[in-house]
Amino acid sequence: MANPGLPVPAHPLLRALILLGAPGAGKGTQAKEVARIYDVPHLSTGDMFREHVARGTELGSRAKPIMESGKLVPDEIVLGMVEERVARKDCAAGFVLDGFPRTLPQAERLEEILGRLPLRRALAVNLLVDEEAIVRRIASRRTCKSCGAIYSAGAKMPRVEAVCDACGGPIVQRPDDREDVVRQRLATYNEQTRPVVEFYRRRSQLLELDGSKDIAAVQHELLALLARLHQQ
Numbered sequence: 001m002a003n004p005g006l007p008v009p010a011h012p013l014l015r016a017l018i019l020l021g022a023p024g025a026g027k028g029t030q031a032k033e034v035a036r037i038y039d040v041p042h043l044s045t046g047d048m049f050r051e052h053v054a055r056g057t058e059l060g061s062r063a064k065p066i067m068e069s070g071k072l073v074p075d076e077i078v079l080g081m082v083e084e085r086v087a088r089k090d091c092a093a094g095f096v097l098d099g100f101p102r103t104l105p106q107a108e109r110l111e112e113i114l115g116r117l118p119l120r121r122a123l124a125v126n127l128l129v130d131e132e133a134i135v136r137r138i139a140s141r142r143t144c145k146s147c148g149a150i151y152s153a154g155a156k157m158p159r160v161e162a163v164c165d166a167c168g169g170p171i172v173q174r175p176d177d178r179e180d181v182v183r184q185r186l187a188t189y190n191e192q193t194r195p196v197v198e199f200y201r202r203r204s205q206l207l208e209l210d211g212s213k214d215i216a217a218v219q220h221e222l223l224a225l226l227a228r229l230h231q232q
């Protein structure tokens with residue numbers, strides 16, 4: 001549900017908005033809501049892989065053991081999937097990327113792909129949260145197996161226990177949200193994804209937000225930032 005206090009955007013997004021941050025920094029939660037408010041697609045590569053796993057596709061069976069180990073799926077698989085997706089008509093007014101790019105080659109290739117689309121310069125927003133807070137957050141995270149809606153034990157749980165408010169699907173803990181896998185995902189992030197943050201910083205395409213604040217506060221700052229940027 002939208003927070004009634006949120007500003008309604010007076011302008012279309014018209015760009016790729018890239019949400020960066022460690023696993024559990026709040027990328028998925030924020031990306032879904034911003035995409036909904038701007039009425040553009042929310043493209044989560046993690047969700048795309050989970051869908052493939054659920055459908056039992058060949059791509060899904062290649063990705064599953066890698067995901068469950070906390071490592072990254074090879075670039076060429078991710079890139080093929082993203083390239084096909086952003087070429088679709090519904091991405092013409094912009095889109096929100098969540099969990100992509102995660103390596104330097106992905107970031108470089110994304111620039112080439114975006115160069116072919118009639119959009120404004122992409123913007124990366126890095127959500128900053130410290131690691132111990134992340135481990136705690138992810139340990140309490142629960143996810144709808146059907147639609148990917150995100151819940152949190154203690155903070156935001158469904159009205160009916162273990163049943164998704166949005167679609168009625170079952171709410172579970174993602175297999176890669178177990179603490180040992182989370183620590184591996186953080187190591188992968190530090191090694192392979194931190195350089196992506198620096199890539200966008202060098203290109204002056206990076207803004208950073210304190211992701212440790214509550215969901216509504218981060219959302220408010222993110223929307224205000226997009227509105228300011230549009231006026232420039």
Ligand code: AMP
Pocket residue numbers: 023045046047049066067068070071072073074075078098099100101102103106176185
């Ligand atoms: P996420 O839901 O974004 O945390 O993604 C879950 C898992 O999917 C990751 O831990 C990776 O194994 C895989 N994955 C998602 N996005 C990417 C990406 N851009 N590059 C490589 N692997 C990815």
